[in-house]
Amino acid sequence: MRHFFRTDYRQDLGLYKSNRERFWYALLLVLLIVAPMILGEFYVGELGGLFIFAVAGVGLMLLVGYTGLISLGHAAFLGIGAYTNAVLLKQGVPFLITLPIAGIFTGICGAAIGRPTLRMSGLYLAIATLAFGSIVGTIFQKWEHVTGGFDGFAVPTPYVFGIPLDNTTGIYYMSLVVLIFVMWIAANLLRSPTGRAWVAIRDSEVSAQSMGINLARYKTMSFAISAGMTGLAGALFAHYVRFLAPDAFDVLLSVQFITIVFVGGLGSLRGAILGAAFVRLLPQGIAIVRDDLPFGIGRLPGLEPSLFGLVLVLVILFQPAGLNGMWLKFKAWFQQYPFKRMVSGRRQKSYAKSERLR
């Protein structure tokens, strides 16, 4: 069994635990850079979509996994980012400016909606974001001279340093860059006082408050950053789908994002990527087995949402640590071989903290 001993405070703060980790991440990066040259166009496109969902997943992970708040309206933020980016591009603003603007504007929207609701318990945020998502969806439909309404909105081709990003490979690299940027921001935030404050809020609001953390401020910050990252993902999403329609940003998409976070494993950035991979692969998996399922199950109209619902329920009931937890257990089995016992992975009994003020 290999155990990691820290001998220096800087090790505790470092982005990578050891040189081994550095090596594996560098190898992964090289593989991802050469991937489009080896893989076919379909796989490159799917990977690009995965990266975009992972960007939104990392954003939502900061909110749900680290701050312990839940948002059911992140599809709306994705939509705001997508429409902001597309509308600005149509006005002739260059892509390298519209992309950050889309993120920042979405972040401001998030702060505006988070600030009033976050005074109350986290539950109110879930309800408020649900309502917000529904309002934004209606705005996308009705504000026709900006969003094109139900007719949709053709997204102009973005140019980066004069190179048009009109093929899947271009989107792939752009998404990869943004994903690495977002991961870098998230990892750095999480080892700073801000991230520690979020985790403290997640674990106990009362004790965080008594340690001098301004609850409303840090919760709003978490929500705004989460929304902003989702806005960035939205800007990329606009180019990924190339044609924006308002019904793409409904509650089901929000539930998909939440599924990313829960399936991936709460409280791990790696989980956000794993979860995004799962959510992108599930529809593909359904498409492959659709014709072979008995009783015409594959042809049911509500199959996909109900499968997402079922997966959520099963994960929450039986594997709260998600895919990341499964990976850690798998790794531990090898590292500790042959000392794995039935009790090794047992969950600690947890007790809910009453949010009731009495």
Added chain:
Amino acid sequence: MEDAARILQLVVNGAAAGCIYGLIALGFVLIYKATEMVNFAQGDIMMLGGFVAFSLIAKFGMNYWVGALLAIVITAAFGYLLDAVVLRRVIGQPQFAVVMLTLGLGFIFRAGAGITWGYDSVGFNTPFTNKTVNMGGLIVGADNLSIIVGTLLLCVVLFIFFNKTRLGVAMQAASQNQLAAYYMGIPVRRIFSLIWAISAGVACMAGILLSPVSMIDVNMGSLAIKSFAAAVIGGFGSIPGSLIGGILVGIVEQFAGYKLPAGFQEVTANVVLLLMLIVRPQGLFAERMGKRV
């Protein structure tokens, strides 16, 4: 000058729609007060209740009253099992896990209903369908009137139940202080399951009352979003508050549909909800409380 009869008409229609929101909100509030869980599948339970009633009344040809009563009992039993089998397992997990669990359950219910009853809208004949009542010159649809009267009757029944019966008082005790309730020998877990049962029964009743006004279909559960507005206005902990909140939302929505351009009516409830959270997040009827650490 506005037509007074028209205004009154809108108020009655709004109050009827609002009673439905209030009934769903009542379900949220009952469960929230007792277990601090919020059941995002409440609207879908209403949908299931409506479909069960449809099966009993339209398919098996039962009398309306018998069928409705039986449907409420069946849905309540479903609610009991839901808590006993699924929700009880997540006690102790963070609140948002419960939110996601119930949301996931809602999607499963929708698919289940779609498989069992199909995706088309259905309806059944009630004693109130297509009838009107003339009240001193004001013509009111019997369906709307039945919703309002049914809600009022239910409130009286619930009030008597919670204040006069042994079981109701035990439920209040369990919601106020679980530990003390345990010490007093109250079977808290069973009580919580029973509260889920009542909440599901109320949802089913809402579905049955709604059926003459709008058809029963798989997506009728999305009404629940509007009920959140009702519950928040009522302060998310007060039973009369949620009903009054529901009626307020219903009436505001009717007037928005009458006065404002198309598209506003659908979002009125959500706008009211957000405004309420900004202006007075503790609700209209909240008592002030501090937390002891």
